[in-house]
Amino acid sequence: MEIQETTPISISVANRRLVKRLLLITVAMFGFGFAMVPIYDVLCAITGLNGKTGGRVAAVESSAVDEARTITVEFIASLNVGAPWEFTPQVNRMQVHPGQYYQTHYLARNLTGHALVGQAIPSVAPGLAAQHFQKIECFCFTRQIFQPEEGREMPVVFRIDPNLPPDVHTVTLSYTFFRVDDAGG
């Protein structure tokens, strides 16, 4: 009898080695699923693809106001499920010139008899306009505490960067109000 090419020992060793490698791929891919979370955030922060303006003050260099160009800015307010506020923009739309500062308000009123903590999350459409929408002051930068039945105006100071792509004529700023105290989950 000739020498075997594949002995029983070598097959079980080969199986074990292969299974180890395949399990390693499995674990790595499980990790990759989670790695997509920071990758997604970084990609969106760099490219501004998903309309996130970031909850922070924009660092703004002063530049000339472009009087020749008029952009329509629309304001939208929505409430997350189970957020017991009344929440509306003071005006629905404004005509603005790039480079100029503007101020507007959102109105919010606590509809319950106890104190609430809320957080507004901004989003800008079209997505690529997000990085050109610069907020100097915004109630979305911090958590908002409301006393029972309290209603108040919350200011937004913003400006449109003159570098806004020329094909954009309308920019929509949308806020969704989330309840972030413990009871809101």
Next chain:
Amino acid sequence: MSTAAAPALDDHDHDHHAGPSPGLIRWLVTTNHKDIGTLYLLFSLTMFFVGGAMALVIRAELFQPGLQIVNPHFFNQMTTLHALVMIFGAVMPAFVGLANWLLPMMIGAPDMALPRMNNWSFWIMPFAFTLLLSTLFQAGGGPAGGWTLYPPLALQTGNAFPFVILAIHMMGISSIMGAINVIATILNLRAPGMTLMKMPLFVWTWLITAFLLIAVMPVLAGSVTMLLTDKYFGTSFFNAGGGGDPVMFQHIFWFFGHPEVYIMILPAFGVVSQIIPTFARKPLFGYASMVYATSSIAFLSFIVWGHHMFTVGMPLAGELFYMYATMLIAVPTGVKVFNWVSTMWRGAMTFETPMLFAIAFVILFTIGGFSGLMLAIAPADFQYQDTYFVVAHFHYVLVPGAVFSIMAAVYYWLPKWTGHMYNERLGKIHFWLSVVGVNVLFFPQHFLGLAGMPRRIPDYALQFTEFNMISTVGAFLFGFSQLLFLYNVVQTIRGGAKATDQVWEGAHGLEWTLPSPPPYHTFTTAPEVK
């Protein structure tokens, strides 16, 4: 020279050369690839009827506008569970069952490489589906937010939620173990002389499918784990209020979801590539190009997930990339269809039931492929998104695609497995009723979608009535025809005309050199492949 390869598995199973354990305990403790293949196939058949019953509830409700039979919440549970049951319970286990029965016999191996894990990966499945289906009987009902589990809607699921997530985890573990087993079997247990490029195409397509499975099932497990922690442990992966983003779920889900559709169709390609040469009595045209085409499809499947999300808001560059990458898949798929047609060209064809199903697969899958190309056109997709056009598309590739190939495979190999010929007349009647039923069922849905009928709704505007009625009639015709299939399979298992070893005149391959039915242990001595 290879006689001593036989005890390869003895260190796993000391009564390897004994027959099966007596009684029902056999099925619980078996490590035999044929037994486990049978278990998978019977489980899949059961789930096919469970998921089919859900589909008939959906179609019955949609027979007329307005609400007649079920309430909207239950309707939504039916659409969600129909998808989960059919994908994870019917189609995927059927292909794993075929792999178990056929891979060792096709490559000349005595069994799967890891027989005990094989037993485990099957026996997880009944528990997973008990968890999933038990949600129907819980207060608040089962999951109703669609099988894609998009947050925040899916997070509003009640007590059923953790059951669904854990069921998906278990299905994932089962699939991954099955895939590891397939890869180990194919890479380590081939008979001497069975080089990679001599393997039957069903083996090739399963090898590639198995790699897809271990690459993407863990990603699905990760994404549903994030849903679970978002709901119960206060994380904010997909909660915008906490700094997360619900759109990110769609990216992670479809990174799994698109390769998943190829997991369900590549083994079907393999089955059809075995059957058509047999009944055309010609070798498969373009074997090597089939292997490369399958690999190309598998590779491309990883970079096209964005086409499921054209309307969520994506920059133009992204839409263009996903559009062109998706259309690129039509090239290797076209190569495959061309090869199947060329195999039949001037062949001495006969039209037994497996061949009828295989030919119907080629034609109807191609229709599904073309509607897929239409959906890939980003600007057109804005009209088609979430309409019945999408439903028609993916049912064309999954029902007369994947499901027909499974039925073709069962008719083709059943005489080998049982030693009996099935009833050919009944098989042909089953085929014609199915092929008519499936087209009456799904073809009108194209028109419904183009006219604007949204998917996943229990009620619709009056102008959609006629096409919905036609579709429902087709659904019941198709659904009840499957009872003929069940009857034919059961009768063949119980008895019937004796099948020869080769079964089909034009059949080639190692499995046809074995007796019909094959003994409990086959190829304990590896055959030699020229």
